[in-house]
Amino acid sequence: AQTVTQSQPEMSVQEAETVTLSCTYDTSESDYYLFWYKQPPSRQMILVIRQEAYKQQNATENRFSVNFQKAAKSFSLKISDSQLGDAAMYFCAYKGVGGTSYGKLTFGQGTILTVHP
């Protein structure tokens, strides 16, 4: 079964600074999606950024970027110019498109990000 590991239960950053959240995953599949979701205290899960495994180029969405290392099975999220509104629980997630994980979204344990003014 696929597993997703987030080794940082909590992280903190100063406003306007940069922070990187770590994520590793384990899979034997070659084709899959990877996501970072954000869940603020208001609780709605919102997509931050996505990466398709067959794309070598790292995804970028405004202040959010990923470092996707397929061979190392690593998928870290970098938040630049952190804002107070970035404070939330961040989940790394894996979605397989074949095999036993077909269609399932597997989440990591989450990282609570605190942003200090």
Added chain:
Amino acid sequence: DTEVTQTPKHLVMGMTNKKSLKCEQHMGHRAMYWYKQKAKKPPELMFVYSYEKLSINESVPSRFSPECPNSSLLNLHLHALQPEDSALYLCASSQRFGRDPNTGELFFGEGSRLTVL
């Protein structure tokens, strides 16, 4: 319209009650999901519907009964629940289950906070 709407937002029920959670999306998505989430934990997959047919049941107790009346609606019928079933229940949808012609992204609702007394 990129919303997944869940009702009710809060529900308190006794162990002998029968209640239902409802979920609606109008994005034309053909895959819909129920997740259970405990505080500060990742969501756990319960059920997946693909084209209105149940595709995955993650060994969920029979006191939870899902229903997908049409492609836009997803219900979760609750009966004889236990206090440990108290949690946030999240509904999500995606364009397709598995290989997605779009982004593979799941769109989440705000959730229904269930308390079982």
